[in-house]
Amino acid sequence: MLKDDVLGEAVVEINYDELIPNNVDLANDARLKKALERWQPKYLDWWNEAGPEETRDMDVYLRTAVGVDPKGWARFGHVKMPDYRWGILLAPKEEGRVIPFGKHKGEPVWQEVPGEYRALLRRLIVVQGDTEPASVEQQRYLSKTAPSLYDMRNLFQVNVEEGRHLWAMVYLLVKYFGRDGREEAEELLERRSAHEDKPRILGAFNEETPDWLAFFMFTFFTDRDGKMQLASLAQSGFDPLSRSCRFMLTEEAHHMFVGETGVGRVILRTCEAMKNAGITDANDIEAVRALDVIDLPTLQKRVNFHYGVTLDLFGSEVSTNGATAFNAGIKGRYRENKLEDDHVLTNDTYKVSRVVNSKIVEEEEPALNAINGRLLDDYIKDAGAGVGRWNTLIKKIGINFEITLPNKGFNRKIGEFSDDFITPEGDVINEELWTARQDEWLCTENDARYIQSLMKPCLEKGKYAGWIAAPRVGINKQHSDFEYVKID
């Protein structure tokens, strides 16, 4: 049994075979087991130091994955989070699988790291791994202001699963990369979101998640980058990476659900409150805020922010890194196996948007170089579908307002548009004008303060804070006053 050894005092026998649910035959891999036994206490230290604050004694109704079949990965029960069984689970091996794309297309997939791609693979696994604990750190303080026990539980479910995603990448590092893999695994626990000297690697993961609207937007927009990137890595010719990512995607679906329904419930509550008060003008911010709900224009500003920050996560639209990873058979495209082309792309082109003479135009680029740009466009379509479902909610209640995704050049720091100043409508303007107008598009301090003022915890069973609607159904079909988190 795992005991409280956070202070490094108690020396307790831990049965890792039982503690770490796995389908990688951990019991018979002495080297891997030893490496993980060294890493696991450090992971727990990290969880206690940087994970959800003051939650150690809470009993949380969580889903734990103990196997990869539907029965195995949907086990529910109340657990204390430090006792959560973070497992190492890979999707089942597909016999005869071949590399689906790139210059090795058709060759058998690699079960070991191909020497020539070692550095490239390690870098991608580290970048992927780095985002997982980063998001947990960003969400550290949110439980203090949870709008309900149901939402608090969903936050924790996302947190423990991001923790498991870190385990998934650490497994690959320590199993396949020897000493430097073990070093990377330790460094993944040392960097911290927004830390001055040792920040997380990618931009969005050093931003704040200061309130629950930000959390829902993050899980809708930024976890969706997770989905797209994992889907591309799931195509990898390095089979252990592919199998890891395929299983991670099953968990990602829940994160997406939390984001989409979270924002949806905010919208629903706002629209209902407006309707009840007889307010028809969604842009009458003062009147709507007087109802203690989040006005839709402010919600739109949050969409604008999270969208741009997340688009930056795709890297430069035109990228030799992207080309190299594709060519090498290491990172494919979204749904590569469903695409109908030669999967080699040496003779293809792809249209990339950029500013030419103060106008956004599309220009053909060699398809290989535009791999990142293509994934970005696939992401935009996927996110757009979710936004469409929000708009259906608004329409149904009869409020006249439409949430839109800004132009993809809006507020970008990475890639083709990083030097441009573009409005959400896609007009190219100058820096001065953009800066003068940014309060129309992005939350001001005043907006943020207003949202923060609503963030009062609501922890009574079956109750919800006034700015968010109750969910339609409970987790695992639980009844409406189910105690998702036992706090004392």
Ligand code: BYC
């Ligand atoms: N911030 O050729 P470039 C998730 C760096 S989210 C800072 O333009 P490349 C999750 C880049 O690293 C999914 N730096 O792009 C979600 C490179 O640096 P080096 C995470 C950035 O390399 C929610 C240089 O700029 N997974 O799972 O083709 C909660 C030039 O790069 C940024 C992955 O991203 C940025 N935004 O593509 C929890 C998959 N963008 O190497 C979890 C693995 C670029 O020259 N990673 N740079 O020092 C990748 O596939 C690629 O690394 C990227 C960048 C797509 C991120």
Ligand code: FE
């Ligand atoms: Fe993740």
Ligand code: FE
């Ligand atoms: Fe996620």
